[in-house]
Amino acid sequence: MKQVLRFFALAALGCISTAALAGEKYHINTHPIPDNTVLRGVRVIDGTGAAPMEDMAIVIHKKKIVAIGPNAQINTPRHAEELNWNGKTVIPGLIDGHVHLGLVLHDKAEGSADAYTEANVVGELYLYQRYGVTTVNSLGLNPDLVYDLRKRQRQGLIGGSRLLTAGRGIAIEGGAPPLTVKDDAIYRIKNPEEAREAVRAMAKQKVDIIKVWVDSLRGSRPSMNPAIYKAVIDEAHQHQLPVAAHVYYLADAKDLVASGVDILAHSVRDAGVDQELIDAMKTKGTWYIPTLAADESTFTYLDHPEFLDGTFVRLAAGPGLSARLADTVYEGKIAADRGTTIKRQDLAIAMQNLRRVAEAGVKIGFGTDAGAQPVRIPGVSEHRELQLMVQAGLTPMQAITIATSKSAAMLHQTDTGTIAVGKTADLLVLDGDPLTQIENTEKILGVWHNGQRVGELATK
Ligand SMILES: [Zn+2]
Incomplete structure (x- = not known):
């Protein structure tokens, strides 16, 4: 805590200062501010x-x-x-509509329920900013500390990437997400009325968006009863709050869009998107966030070991994760894992679907799921997402537009996202x-x- 406060004080004075992240000292050059x-x-x-x-x-x-x-x-x-x-x-500046803060202990390169500390979250915000991601939307799994951080950032007491948040987010008992977090980092609800109460509690905190986890994670867990997410959407809209849903299946996506969800927070990955979904999304104005980098994340460095040669990745990854990613035993495990084969299929379908929805004129937002796992490296993930969008068939101009003005529109951020007077x-x-x-x-x-x-x- 002391270190963090000292860092803020130095940053506020415009001095050269350092932020500790991933066990390494990073120089953040803040320059004297001219008029x-x-x-x-x-x-x-x-x-x-x-x-x-x-x-x-x-x-x-x-x-x-x-x-x-x-x-x-x-x-x-x-x-x-x-x-x-x-x-x-x-x-x-890039605007990431789907990140998670405080889920990873970067010096150990592992997920932890103890990672949501002020020092860790603020360190991540500085890292995003340094990599050109000037706005992040932390889409769930935030303890209420996030509201205090957001407030102090708006007062100018904390720097780093502009923080927007979905607060805790809403899930069912035993369902997605599979991460272990503290009780105050998520609402695990049993029925529509509890879901409405959770929305009301977060509306009181003035969350920027409501997050709901819907799908069964390929049948490994129960999926959310549609009556629950319909209640979430209805209650959120009564409070003028948009709703983003974690999805995987085409059938869930269709029912969510019909129910008025504002954002699909991942690609449809079990099947090709069809004309019915496309028509419904266009009619309703629903946003689609592909998160290709998230689907690729477990095998990115297996397929591209050369990414580990430059400082762009290593600086953000820190020594612990860099060493693990370069470890051949780890690579062998990933290559042999059946889950990797599934994720490759997911990514291939997600890329085809992105091309299809883009050609059809569906509204596309920008997101990466960065910070949800150690390999989803804050700052690096966003640049990889741009590359994967282009590989999927979008032009670089389309990808940049999605990551800036489109994402700003999706998150109702009218002051940022374009270069204009x-x-x-x-x-x-x-x-x-x-x-x-x-x-x-x-x-x-x-x-x-x-x-x-x-x-x-x-x-x-
Ligand atoms: Zn996520």
Whole structure:
């Protein structure tokens, strides 16, 4: 606790400070805050899906973008720091609509019911931010500490990625999720009335969204009775709260959409999405979050050991997880595990389904399930998700738009998600064009969040 408070104090003063995560010291460079910052000569991908604009200038005043235009036409205000980023690319900060905080002890690289501490959660928020993820929605399994953290962050007392939360979330006894968490991190309810009570309790805390776990995890646990999730959706909507559901099966997805759920928080993975679901989602305006990186996560580093060569992954993974991922015995186990075969099938179906819903014009949001397990590495998962979306057949522009303006719309965040005058200055400067190669989103030269430069990776 003392360390964390000291860290906040230093960060608030704009000094060079460090955050401990995964047992390693990470330097987070917070720069002295100028009145104004001008980013010159940049290619701007504004997040709306519009064509990139070359040789632009962006003026940031305090938290906001106050001017944007052709470089030659934008004057430098007084008391400004001018940065020449000629030819570099600017994109909006990424917005992850499906993460979990405080579920993993990073120094041990293992899940733990003891991981939801202030120091651990805040460390994760800083890590997301440093990797260009400037907003995260912690979609369930949060003890009530989350409300205090969110409040103090809004007061400017805590930094890191902007925290939105579904609080505890609602599940049935014996059902999904399979994780062991403390009693105050989830509502395990028995009937529709208890479900309504849980929604009301979280509405009182002003949660940003309601989360419900529906499916049977491939028949390994009981699934939620539809009467319960219908009660959750009805009660949440009475409190003007959107509902996101953990799904796997096409049949569940159809009934949830018909029942008015706002977000499917994972891909449909038991079957191809059909016209009936597509039509229903378009009619109802339901959002679809693919979470491809979550489906790939157990075998990502088995298939791509080269990802472990660079600092982009290792810095976020920390020494414990890096060593385990590089361990050949561990790799052999993963390769031989029957579960890996199932997950490969899940990912293949999820990618086909993403392409199908995208072509049909279903609303797609951005999410990764980062932080739910050690291998779902905060910050890294989001860049992998972009790559997998492109592998699934989306254009890099579509993937970036989903991860920025679309995700902002899904989460009702009107101040962020695009690069435009009046928006909060949440943006990344990249050393490479992500439209020609989506992997270039990993080449992060700088991150601005709430108008302040918060750090850079300098991974190359
Ligand atoms: Zn999740």
